[in-house]
Amino acid sequence: MRDLVFIAFLVAIFGAGLRRPFIFVLGYVYIDNVAPQRLTYFLLNAVPISQIFAALAFGAWLLIDDKRNSRLAPRQMLLLILLIYCGITTAQADFPDSAWEKWDWVWKALAFAIFLPLTLRTKLRIESLALFMVLSAASIVIVGGIKTLGSGGGYGSLNLMVTNNTGLYESSIISCVAIAMIPLIRYLMKFGTIFPPDWRVTLFGYALIFACLLMPIGTEARTGLICVALLAVLALRFTKRRMLYLTSMAVVGLAALPLMPSSFTERMGSIKEYKGDASASTRIEVWKWTWEYVKDHPMGGGFDAYRSNEIRYNTVVKEQVGGQTELKRVLIVDRARAYHSAYFEMLGEQGYFGLILWLVIHFGGIWRMEVLFRRYRDREADDGRWIGWLAQALQQSHLVYLVGSLFVGIAFQPFVYILVGMQIGLDTYAKRRATEAAWRPIGTNRLSPA
């Protein structure tokens, strides 16, 4: 039954795409995030819908779309270099089989991020992209939010419709992405034109933000909680009464504490994970190992190079002996531990050069969004103020990702590369608009009766 509904939905999007080819791009974004083929049991599994929509989106752009003034922005060039470079390291990878497997989805994420800005020629396209990102992630977040309210969730036990823990459905990733989405939701609530601001939009928006905030609680992924804290700090920038804000945040936090499921407070209160101290200590050991590894392999070991690690460390275990608790040191040997950090993932897999490229692409985005924000935030509403505030939202989302990825190996998470593509698209849109406006007689482009 669900299959048929999904097929009907995709056919409707396809039909809309025939009328407005840009909608194919939105369809691809939807499939990339929601992966409807994984929510169904037959039919859709057999059809490569992702490839079909990618081909439609690219083909429509190539054949029909206006390509005047299209050129690659600096960050698109960097993404292209990263893509080629990753291809080279994959060809020389320590573990070719699994490296090619990862390459298979990484190249798509990077290629789409390079392609996406070329299609983002109008304000409405940029807005609709943001809307589709939010709504497609919402299909997971709403489930997570309601189930958390109902049952309290639990690490690895919150059922998000898909059990195979991939893509956005993975606990740590969805809790990071859900928090990163909040600034975008707020932007759409204020500046949306597809769903213009009214009480329904406000109600849905706040409900969705609430569901996003529940994700770290429901999944009990500690990364999410760090992301929430970061977002709260970032909001300080736009708060006039900071003391009042900080006090009310503290009060809300304390008031919420008794309402949290006890497993959540235990998990957050201690630094223990399901393996006792193991999670924290292996992370640090893996990072040490990676640091040593790149000294010998400056170009990195290709995707999944972590598989060659072997980590020995001591962990402290409590043992009950005759009613007394004894602390024992136990030597643990662990093989093939994942990086648990996007930064070390880049370092270990792509070496120094790959890490630097990655950092420039991401922190370059933070910087460009700051430039746009300062340039446009005080403009008149019909003179591009939205550009400033969208840049601000994208910057906050990106910062949440960059902090969340300190502890999760999500260097190539496709959702984030759509975000990067949107940033580049906004940047080139603003530049094009400024160039066009410069050709107009002085004084006409800023005329706006208050």
Next chain:
Amino acid sequence: MIDNFSLAVSHGLMLIAAWRLIFRRDLDTEDMPKPGAEAQGLRKGSPRDA
């Protein structure tokens, strides 16, 4: 049940959005911003195109 509710809400909204986009000329072409031409949200104290 919850799964279907969530899927229905999010997919329903995406369908409405796609439907509305079909009829928006400014999806593909954009005029140079004329004064007051662009419909925007959050305009403080400006009931012009409300």
